[in-house]
Amino acid sequence: MSDDLRIERSGAVATLVLDRPGSHNAIRLAMYEELPHLIEEIAADPDVKVLVVRGAGRKAFAAGADISEFQEVRGDAAGARSYNERVAGAERALGALRKPTIAMVHGYCIGGGCGLALACDLRFADERARLAITPAKLGLVYSLESTKRLVDLVGPSRAKWMLMSGKQLDAGTALRVGLVDEVTSPDDLEAHTYDFAELLTTRAQFSVRAGKEIIGRVVAGQTEEDEATLDLRNSSFDTSDYAEGVRAFLDKRSPAFTWS
Template sequence: MADQLVVERAGAIATIVLNRPESHNAITLGMYQEIPSIVSDLDSDTSVKVVVVRGAGERSFASGADITEFEAVRGNARDARQYNEYVARAEQALTTLRKPSLAMVHGYCIGGGCGLALACDIRLADERARFAITPAKLGLVYSLDSTKRLVDLVGPARAKWVLMSGKQLTADDARSWGLVEYVLPAEELAGTTYELAAEIGTRAQFSVRASKEIVTRIGAGQHADDEYTTNLRNSSFDTEDYAEGVRAFLGKRAPNFTWS
């Protein structure tokens, strides 16, 4: 999968590139199978602070699963169930990545491509982007985990509209519905995405990752601190970054955080 999935590194930012521009970055079974190990490697790499996911070129993030594989990898019920497991593992790998992740969406973000984008923490799109999730066009049912990510962003009624109709949303509609956080001119998307990634990388990483975990727990239904979240919050006071943050605040200078 080295040619279909490319990992680029620039300082503390790693980018996972869906690299099939000739097919609008349609996602093959092999790509789904490879994503968890790539994400795991980036999660354990202390030099990486932020992960960006994008499609090659500027026409598409990903147009969905590669339909040319359907007969070979999803031609019967047993194979289809196994295929769905690989999709779920790829999305779950991004969701459970301890580090922040940004989806940079040029153009089409359809089906499984939208599933990967929703598994990231923050989505930025160009003004030409189009979003759709299309199980009703294929006779499929999406997993509860994948569906919940959509519901958490747009609410139950709009999630039903997206899933039942399979219709495309414009970038502006996707933003107004909460599916994406930023919509930008195409020529500004990469710059803004990587500026945000770099800015997050300068922040106290213990705080960044703890905040991500707590938000995830709230989304999973936790409504009050338990022993784990209380200890997580209190343990921040023991970090060198907390001491540095206080020193920098009192000294009226930018902090130099070192925890990774």
């Protein structure tokens, strides 16, 4: 297990911390290898409803992959293929988590760090945040999966601008083009992120997770209802949370949802 990743829990919100502040939380291969196992742990924990992903400290979410490892772990084609498979596996595991995920972006969010942030459902950033994807600076090619996540958020033209140039976007530009969802002051980012995460824990979790799944299907190209999406919609009427939501509305009170 890598010592550079840790899980913190506070009520129904868990936090996955990239914990290498001395290197701006640069991501080592061992971290990519460990991340899917930690995601499995979060997925299996019924008490966790939302996951926040962040870097340690306030200078960086992650400054990218740890390039100091590249000659050792990515020095030839075979090593590069193995490395790329582990990066893809980490991002895929994060993206596939049924529970909502929020990337909390302080400062630098570059390269592999941006890849992890893109795999989250939402991205909240501070005003000093700088985001970039930099394969063109290293002679690399970004994966199709990661490129699709980028295109889905910012569109093909802006994705080309980012991938071809490797230039950094400031927080305001990232918000304008859809790369991040909300921007706050550095002092307010943590409270704002966790307030929103706590809000999500109060919502009907069947609805939250079903909504995430259906949006994923739409992004993947599905345009018509099928048996799976109809089952999601119809199954909601059988949940205790649906009955509670209706009662709470009629009683003019906040609902107390219990499904997890």
